[in-house]
Amino acid sequence: MKLRIALLAGDGIGPEITAEARRTLDRTAERFGHRFEYREAPVGAAAIDLTGDPYPEETHRICLESDAVLFGAIGDPKYDNDPTAPVRPEQGLLRMRRSLGLYANLRPVAVTESLIDRSPLKPEIVRGTDFICVRELTGGIYFGRPQGRDQAGTRAFDTCTYTVAEIERVLHTAFRMAGARRRRLTVVDKANVLETSRLWRETARRLAAQYPETEVEYLFVDNAAMQLIRQPSHFDVIVTENMFGDILTDEASVLGGSLGMLASASLGDGPALFEPIHGSYPQAAGRNIANPMAAILSGALLLEHFGLKEEAETIRQAVDHTIRDGFVTEDLARPGERSCTTSEVGDRIRARV
Ligand SMILES: NC(=O)c1ccc[n+]([C@@H]2O[C@H](COP(=O)([O-])OP(=O)(O)OC[C@H]3O[C@@H](n4cnc5c(N)ncnc54)[C@H](O)[C@@H]3O)[C@@H](O)[C@H]2O)c1
Known part of the structure; x- marks a missing residue:
């Protein structure tokens, strides 16, 4: 297969981790007889500079x-520490998601055997997650308008809005996904307080009739936050x-041990986008210490x-074996265990592919 891939490395550790992801894709292409072509383009603080x-x-x-x-990650301390900056890297991220129509962001969380004893939670809790x-990804309070301050600067406001159409399309994605898995869907909201959440719940109840094979449950977000670390194996699709x-x-x-492990896919109307869920981790930028696994x-x-x-x-198997063999960056290393560099971990994974 031939694929054209836009490579948006972004800021901080973005270039290091996407380089490892690209090399791993290339190694996989070589093994399975595919051809991937890349076009690099700037985004985030790097794009503001340019x-x-x-x-x-x-x-x-x-x-x-x-x-x-x-996509790698965006974000730079020079903007994080300057709340008055008129142009910000995060605006690029939100505009990218919106203009590519990426309304559904899928984030798989699986704790494999190799990760169980690297989790800060007890094995009996995380096993089976x-x-x-x-x-x-393209609605709610991150996009709602108006947003701003009053003239005196002593009052700030954001707006959370959702339309039925926005809720329905992402719910359909989730219901389909649950149907192809263990058929349990958890709808998380704050319907006891927020009107937008009541619209979510009402819409979910209506759509549930179209997916009778899937068991639907509703959780308030505060409770969901607790259940996620109390009984994570309960969940199938959230x-x-x-x-x-x-x-x-x-x-x-954190269930799997590190933010540096979680990958995501964003789907919508145009080309799909793939990115680690973490940010630009600026403290690690250029130091070859960040975990490249989420990007890979x-x-x-x-x-x-x-x-x-x-x-x-x-x-996935190559990543799993690499962890099992103990080749991990410092975020996953156990106390006293040697930690590897970003590129060492990448090399190990590719050797396994
Ligand atoms: N999608 C994105 O591009 C995205 C997402 C979140 C935050 N951000 C931006 O990133 C910048 C930093 O934000 P933050 O510190 O809140 O979040 P972050 O995800 O960059 O880092 C938080 C912590 O998670 C750990 N971590 C993250 N990625 C890691 C990796 N690959 N390997 C090992 N450990 C890792 C580190 O301990 C780090 O201190 C900010 O400018 C923020 O706006 C961007």
């Missing part, structure tokens, strides 16, 4: 002309709005999206 725009028109064009997008969180999904999946990443596993999701199941599974 063009003044965190998601330049040219980058958008390259994404649209590609079969898929492989295998769920997907479907996070709505679906939720943008901000709740953002927060819950960072929490969920995002590459596996990309292959799976195009039906290359065996290839994706080969990468």
